[in-house]
Amino acid sequence: MITDYLDALTTALSFDPALARRVREEAADHLQQAIAAERSRDGVAAARRAIAAFGDPAAIAAQFTAISLARRIARLRVALILAVAGIFVAMKGRVAWYALIGSSAGYDASPATRVIGAIDRYAFWSSVIVAIGAFAYLAIRPGVPVVHLGLRRQARRVVVIGVAAAGPLALSVLSDGALAAIRFSGAELSAGSLVPIITMAIEIGCICILLIELAGTWLRGTSTGGLHAR
Numbered sequence: 001m002i003t004d005y006l007d008a009l010t011t012a013l014s015f016d017p018a019l020a021r022r023v024r025e026e027a028a029d030h031l032q033q034a035i036a037a038e039r040s041r042d043g044v045a046a047a048r049r050a051i052a053a054f055g056d057p058a059a060i061a062a063q064f065t066a067i068s069l070a071r072r073i074a075r076l077r078v079a080l081i082l083a084v085a086g087i088f089v090a091m092k093g094r095v096a097w098y099a100l101i102g103s104s105a106g107y108d109a110s111p112a113t114r115v116i117g118a119i120d121r122y123a124f125w126s127s128v129i130v131a132i133g134a135f136a137y138l139a140i141r142p143g144v145p146v147v148h149l150g151l152r153r154q155a156r157r158v159v160v161i162g163v164a165a166a167g168p169l170a171l172s173v174l175s176d177g178a179l180a181a182i183r184f185s186g187a188e189l190s191a192g193s194l195v196p197i198i199t200m201a202i203e204i205g206c207i208c209i210l211l212i213e214l215a216g217t218w219l220r221g222t223s224t225g226g227l228h229a230r
Helices: 002-012 017-038 043-054 057-100 111-140 150-184 191-229
Strands: none
Touching: 002 017, 002 043, 002 057, 017 043, 017 057, 057 111, 057 150, 057 191, 111 150, 150 191
16 A cells, blocks of 8 residues: 555656655655554554645646746746846857957848848847846746646746747847858868857757757646646
């Protein structure tokens, strides 16, 4: 009976294997202590009462998942602002480097680069505006209890806002990459190329981290919804 209960609890927490193992160990210890404390000759009845007191596996998993979702939402907010800030710093750093070495950034070299440069600027500042709106929205929203279904709805809104910001931000990074590729096409790489390459790597890393956090928050929100539905 105890093993079946622990298996059910582990399955309900399968969204996080490390958490499932930890909770299973703690639950096993708690149940054994509860059974031993009763000093009952009827071990089956004692186990049944200990299990009933510990709680339904789905309800326990829902609480853990909701707490994890709340943390995911907080992480996503941080990832969004850090991604925007990191890409902005990388862009400005690359432009400053071009100015330092007395080289054009390549935006006015041809009609194509002017168009790509305009897309880059508008896309980036669109993402900034959406990110500011997201933080304003989250600042005025009241706190939602972690076991409340409103948390799942809030997570979906946060993900939608994050996608709205990540879309133009990714377009900006792609535009930066296209400009860098045009600039260095046919040219030999040198020490002066390191700063543009490093700043592009920073931009790509920032957008990848943001997308990973968006996907993780969405999946965790879906998991929470499924647990509440049971």
